[in-house]
Amino acid sequence: xxxxxxxxxxxxxxxxxxxxxxxxxxxxxxxxxxxxxxxxxxxxxxxxxxxxxxxxxxxxxxxxxxxxxxxxxxxxxxxxxxxxxxxxxxxxxxxxxxxxxxxxxxxxxxxxxxxxxxxxxxxxxxxxxxxxxxxxxxxxxxxxxxxxxxxxxxxxxxxxxxxxxxxxxxxxxxxxxxxxxxxxxxxxxxxxxxxxxxxxxxxxxxxxxxxxxxxxxxxxxxxxxxxxxxxxxxxxxxxxxxxxxxxxxxxxxxxxxxxxxxxxxxxxxxxxxxxxxxxxxxxxxxxxxxxxxxxxxxxxxxxxxxxxxxxxxxxxxxxxxxxxxxxxxxxxxxxxxxxxxxxxxxxxxxxxxxxxxxxxxxxxxxxxxxxxxxxxxxxxxxxxxxxxxxxxxxxxxxxxxxxxxxxxxxxxxxxxxxxxxxxxxxxxxxxxxxxxxxxxxxx
Numbered sequence: 144x145x146x147x148x149x150x151x152x153x154x155x156x157x158x159x160x161x162x163x164x165x166x167x168x169x170x171x172x173x174x175x176x177x178x179x180x181x182x183x184x185x186x187x188x189x190x191x192x193x194x195x196x197x198x199x200x201x202x203x204x205x206x207x208x209x210x211x212x213x214x215x216x217x218x219x220x221x222x223x224x225x226x227x228x229x230x231x232x233x234x235x236x237x238x239x240x241x242x243x244x245x246x247x248x249x250x251x252x253x254x255x256x257x258x259x260x261x262x263x264x265x266x267x268x269x270x271x272x273x274x275x276x277x278x279x280x281x282x283x284x285x286x287x288x289x290x291x292x293x294x295x296x297x298x299x300x301x302x303x304x305x306x307x308x309x310x311x312x313x314x315x316x317x318x319x320x321x322x323x324x325x326x327x328x329x330x331x332x333x334x335x336x337x338x339x340x341x342x343x344x345x346x347x348x349x350x351x352x353x354x355x356x357x358x359x360x361x362x363x364x365x366x367x368x369x370x371x372x373x374x375x376x377x378x379x380x381x382x383x384x385x386x387x388x389x390x391x392x393x394x395x396x397x398x399x400x401x402x403x404x405x406x407x408x409x410x411x412x413x414x415x416x417x418x419x420x421x422x423x424x425x426x427x428x429x430x431x432x433x434x435x436x437x438x439x440x441x442x443x444x445x446x447x448x449x450x451x452x453x454x455x456x457x458x459x460x461x462x463x464x465x466x467x468x469x470x471x472x473x474x475x476x477x478x479x480x481x482x483x484x485x486x487x488x489x490x491x492x493x494x495x496x497x498x499x500x501x502x503x504x505x506x507x508x509x510x511x512x513x514x515x516x517x518x519x520x521x522x523x524x525x526x527x528x529x530x531x532x533x534x535x536x537x538x539x540x541x542x543x544x545x546x547x548x549x550x551x552x553x554x555x556x557x558x559x560x561x562x563x564x565x566x567x568x569x570x571x572x573x574x575x576x577x578x579x580x581x582x583x584x585x586x
Contacts, residue, residue, distance in 0.1 A: 229483040235260035238316060238481035250278060250307050251300050252314065258293040263477050267323035268295045271412060273316040275301050302551060307487045315482040320412055322474025329382050329468045331390060336461040343394035344374040348435055352443040358431030360453060371396050372451050373403045375437045387413040387472050400454040415470035417452045422463050430455045494569060496582055505557045514567050516545055517575055521557040525550050533561040536574045
């Protein structure tokens with residue numbers, strides 16, 4: 144059983160959707176119910192997210208929940224876990240913080256939730272409204288669900304890094320979703336080739352009206368520029384057996400295909416992704432997406448009821464492309480007040496290396512190495528499309544690729560963290576390779 148759980152855990156991929164409530168700020172979030180949007184640059188593999196720096200220590204033996212968590216992870220990763228074991232109970236549901244960690248960029252916290260009186264939890268459990276002091280840009284992921292005990296184990300990840308060092312951290316969960324349903328491979332019945340020369344009306348969208356987004360279009364909004372989107376509600380394309388959303392407009396703007404979708408207020412956190420498929424089955428993802436609201440007069444306002452997906456299809460045969468969607472709707476929405484405070488220990492020392500390199504849109508000026516990965520620091524603007532290849536060479540000759548990236552860039556200050564699939568033993572690393580540039584690691 145242990146090996147089976149371990150294999151399942153390591154195969155879990157962190158979803159691309161992020162809780163925009165944390166990203167947009169507490170004040171706006173309280174008055175809105177943000178729909179999820181997608182951000183390409185942030186990808187968290189399960190194994191990388193399991194790195195917990197610190198030491199389990201002898202005291203771990205007295206924590207049953209912590210010992211159960213150890214059974215879900217590999218022995219190598221277990222050595223990095225820090226036990227906590229603080230609890231909070233409300234509405235017949237017990238929340239327990241089991242273990243946590245932080246390095247210089249992020250924190251990871253393991254939480255269990257157990258329904259003591261009913262069956263409000265299941266394997267689709269997803270935290271909706273939650274906060275963590277000293278952190279920002281949260282996401283959560285369920286890593287295990289025990290039906291016999293009605294207990295779910297979740298991993299919460301937050302940016303914040305050294306802000307967590309030696310501080311008391313409060314985690315508060317105010318609501319969660321469960322009984323979610325997936326609707327995959329939904330085909331939208333429309334002939335894209337007929338849209339190419341069809342005139343569409345557009346309106347301007349500014350940063351003030353957007354509640355999130357991802358891809359190339361966000362660069363324009365970050366610069367304070369307005370963008371052109373489709374005029375809302377010019378058409379209605381319903382999807383088979385889907386009641387919580389529909390396509391409200393579709394057409395070409397400046398040579399790019401725009402697919403405007405409208406989402407119902409009644410479904411708390413329905414969300415999804417749209418893509419194109421050619422006859423060979425090749426998937427073409429949207430280059431950008433943007434969320435916004437529309438008032439009764441048709442003007443854009445801050446909100447999330449509309450999500451517009453934008454595709455670059457200049458070199459594609461539109462007659463052969465199909466527009467498809469993968470959607471998720473939620474069933475139960477449970478409110479409560481689960482809150483607990485705990486303290487994080489200090490992080491391990493990172494190894495700082497001299498590294499200066501021009502990558503075009505930004506220049507790296509520093510590199511750090513830790514068990515959690517390689518972090519590059521610099522100035523400029525890190526692009527989602529930047530093709531960065533980072534690997535480490537071990538003293539035994541083996542090569543370990545760091546295939547996943549978390550980008551912490553802000554205000555022309557770049558911090559790009561490359562994550563391995565398992566913890567790095569710093570004493571066994573011989574060199575780091577960044578796009579063919581080899582940096583030797585001293586003892």
